[in-house]
Amino acid sequence: MQATVTAQHSAVSADDDRALAAVFSAYTVSATCWLLFATAVGLLLAFKFGAPDFWAAKYLTFGRLRPIHTNDTFYGWASIGLVGLAYYVAARSCGTKLYSIKLAWIGLALFNLAAIAGTIALELGYNWGDLEYREWPWPIRLVFLAALLVTGWNLIGTVARRTTEDIYLSNWYTVCGVLWTCVIAIVATLPWYQHGLGQVAISGFYMHNAVGMWFTPLALGVFYYAIPKILSRPIYSYALGVFAFWTNLLFYPLLGGHHFLFSPLPWWLQTTAIVFSVAMLVPVWGGSANYLLTMRGRYRDMTHSYPLMFILVAVIGYLFGSTQGTVEAFRSMQAIWHLTNFTVGHSHLTMYGFVTFAVWGGIYALLPLATHKSPGRLGIALHFWMALVGSFIYVIALSIGGTIQGLDWLHQRPFIQSVTDMAPYWVWRGAGGLLMFLSHIVFAWNVWRMTSGQTGNAGSPILARTEGAAA
Amino acid sequence: MKKLLQIAGGALLVYIVIVMGIAVIPAIDLSKTPPGPGVKPLTALQAEGSVVYAANGCAYCHTQQVRPLAEDKVFGRPSAPGDFSYQTPELLGSERTGPDLSNIGNSKPSDVWQYIHLFDPRAVVPESVMPNFKFLFHVVATVPPGETAVPVPAAFAPKQGKVIPTQQAKALVAYLLSLKQTPIPGYTMNGGMGGMTSAAPATVPAPTAAAGGGYSYDAGKGQSLFMANCSACHQATGEGIPGAFPPLKGNAAVDADDPTLHIHTVLHGAHGVTIGGVAYSSVMPPFADQLSDADIANIVNYERSSWGNHAKPATAAAVAAVRAKGP
CATH class of the missing domain: 1.10.760.10 (Cytochrome c-like domain)
Structure with a gap:
């Protein structure tokens, strides 16, 4: 019954492999374009905190660019990157070819259409209100839903024709992640129960479910496939992975209300959110332990495998970011941190330190296997260290600054003091952000080498089995 | 196929049940929250202003939720459920880089202040990091009849001409000045x-x-x-x-x-x-x-x-x- 990651290629032809590699490459290239665009916008936004009159014209005003930054990192970069990985993982772990190459291309077109149309709409000032991560006008969000449906259908079709009896755990996370997100997209769009405070309840639900039931399961799906693949050893505990899957499903959807603590939302809704924010420690610590124990005894190998380094950072980002989220959810902590820049630090620790590093780790580990082309070691090292140091500076600066901001309010200083006190931390955030952006340019270069460069220009990212490793 | 149906179908079903319970059903109920005493729907001009407010992302830096905490009392009384009956889309916000605006119509009731502040925030608040919204104003050589020039301080005014607000600026200021908390009997002012x-x-x-x-x-x-x-x-x-x-x-x-x-x-x-x-x-x-x-x-x-x-x-x-x- 023990599922193995080693795929059986008997039913898969060389043509199928080439088609899968083309799909995986196209999703990765497309996601990379969105990463460059969205983080260039992010860098401009960071600069505006120090120079608010810089490029303050209508189409470049802060309030229009901010949702472009968040939506395009979410639905352009992370979503497209993760779906590309999910296709590759599904086909390989099921030992089969993709259910439909055509549907994969249609999905890619729809994801891009949604992100392009969404960006233009926000630029022109057409939005659905400043409703975080669902600012796109509803017709555009329906295009995104269509992309999800196509993706879900294609993944299910692929898993259905697997050659193994068991469904590998990665596919639990990715297939269900897509299905849950279809529900999220529908619930967030239907208008009938979204008046006034009713819409606030949906906003709280949406803000966290779009993250925790979409990016989290897809990124965890990458972990479950890529870590055993790189190390050539099975996951530490399959049962723990299954346990984390179901507890994640039961606890995560209930914690969205913690975005509106002390708001006029019903007290029970807020308290439920706090309780389940604590309960989330179970799947988070269980899952993280599972990944770290899979790597046990092999940490020395990290120095030979940057893909594994990216994934290790992502696992730690998942562990720290999610645990921090639990701590933030307590009323006593929210009284200081809520509404401050600390929250922005938290969202970057999770969406960047966890999700983005997971996508990178997955791409560096798996794309060379698909295309037989590798990035140079210098390029991947440069990317890793700039992104790591940059995000470290970014998160630390906003965590300290946000705490000071919250304490200024707590001590009832004139409001403007909380603005002036942030100034140095905004500068540091910009410095961290600049490093992060530069690392993305290097990443783009690496992607180019993995997709359009020379064949077989470097070794495989897969580490050889070492003695004592479990079979 | 049976296994796939069990996992995917089961997980989907469980999720739908949770979502109904934690989001959709409470939202149906909360959508019917009656307006608080004295809370009125927006006029046509104010509603137009709230669209300008949302389109330009004001809510990313300004909340409209006063919490029942001592530190928030500077912004007014704690927000009550009835305050939001006519606020769709909701504009409670998630960050407070600038001050809360729940009660800005009471605390800064001067339209002149609002216009100067929008034209160049630093003309009235030197430390402000808010972007200027000059694109909501025209600069004209002579003020047309029926219009009033905004008295922007000389250091911040254009070298030539007078500043007059566009229709969008007028709507936005009408909306901002409509943001007034109404007293609730028996509900202590913060x-x-x-x-x-x-x-x-x-x-x-x-x-x-x-x-x-x-x-x-x-x-x-x-x-x-x-x-x-x-x-x-x-x-x-x-x-x-x-x-x-x-x-x-x-x-x-x-x-x-x-x-x-x-x-x-x-x-x-x-x-x-x-x-x-x-x-x-x-x-x-x-x-x-x-x-x-x-x-x-x-x-x-x-x-x-x-x-x-x-x-x-x-x-x-x-x-x-x-x-x-x-x-």
Whole structure:
């Protein structure tokens, strides 16, 4: 019954492999374009905190660019990157070819259409209100839903024709992640129960479910496939992975209300959110332990495998970011941190330190296997260290600054003091952000080498089995 | 296939049940929240303004939710469910890089201030990091009939021509000025300080008698209260904005030995006054409900002893006496 990651290629032809590699490459290239665009916008936004009159014209005003930054990192970069990985993982772990190459291309077109149309709409000032991560006008969000449906259908079709009896755990996370997100997209769009405070309840639900039931399961799906693949050893505990899957499903959807603590939302809704924010420690610590124990005894190998380094950072980002989220959810902590820049630090620790590093780790580990082309070691090292140091500076600066901001309010200083006190931390955030952006340019270069460069220009990212490793 | 159906179908079903319970059903219920006392739907112009507000992402830096925490009382009373009955899309916000705006129509009721601040925030709040919204204004050589030029301070005004608001700016300011918390009977105004201290005892000494005696004036507190409540219009220099907000430096009411008019103005606000021969159309908000007698005495004394003013100090008892007389 023990599922193995080693795929059986008997039913898969060389043509199928080439088609899968083309799909995986196209999703990765497309996601990379969105990463460059969205983080260039992010860098401009960071600069505006120090120079608010810089490029303050209508189409470049802060309030229009901010949702472009968040939506395009979410639905352009992370979503497209993760779906590309999910296709590759599904086909390989099921030992089969993709259910439909055509549907994969249609999905890619729809994801891009949604992100392009969404960006233009926000630029022109057409939005659905400043409703975080669902600012796109509803017709555009329906295009995104269509992309999800196509993706879900294609993944299910692929898993259905697997050659193994068991469904590998990665596919639990990715297939269900897509299905849950279809529900999220529908619930967030239907208008009938979204008046006034009713819409606030949906906003709280949406803000966290779009993250925790979409990016989290897809990124965890990458972990479950890529870590055993790189190390050539099975996951530490399959049962723990299954346990984390179901507890994640039961606890995560209930914690969205913690975005509106002390708001006029019903007290029970807020308290439920706090309780389940604590309960989330179970799947988070269980899952993280599972990944770290899979790597046990092999940490020395990290120095030979940057893909594994990216994934290790992502696992730690998942562990720290999610645990921090639990701590933030307590009323006593929210009284200081809520509404401050600390929250922005938290969202970057999770969406960047966890999700983005997971996508990178997955791409560096798996794309060379698909295309037989590798990035140079210098390029991947440069990317890793700039992104790591940059995000470290970014998160630390906003965590300290946000705490000071919250304490200024707590001590009832004139409001403007909380603005002036942030100034140095905004500068540091910009410095961290600049490093992060530069690392993305290097990443783009690496992607180019993995997709359009020379064949077989470097070794495989897969580490050889070492003695004592479990079979 | 059976296994796939069990996992995917089961997980989907469980999720739908949870989502109905935690989001959709509560939202159906909450959507029917009746409006609080005095909460009215937006007028056509205000509604147009709220679209401008959302389109330009104001809610990413400004919340519209006052929490039941001491630190939030500067923004008004805690928000109540009935405050949001007509607010769709909701604009509660998730970050407070700038101040909360739930009650901005009460705390900054002057449209002139709002226009100057939108045109260039740093013209009235030097430390502000808010972007300017000059794209919501026109610069014209001559002001067309029916329009009023915005009195932008010279250092921030265009070199040539007059600044007039576009329709979008007018709608936005109409919306901002509509953001006023309505009192809720039995729901304490945040902190309830006004109510606590305004019941002046019968034995309040006359202001003149008290002024001669000892009084405690906390200069640091006075300055910080002034910066939080007054400097947006009157400026840290006490010089105001020419043509828009009157100066306190050398102001006859502020520099007079009898503090009654000065205290009265802080307590009850003012509009349409002429000071130093200049008529000001701007509205000054009342502070009687937000600040205690001691706080108002501190503010007044800071103003009476700064920027070259040398008036006799006022006491909290004097503030209580003026408060007791009513507006």
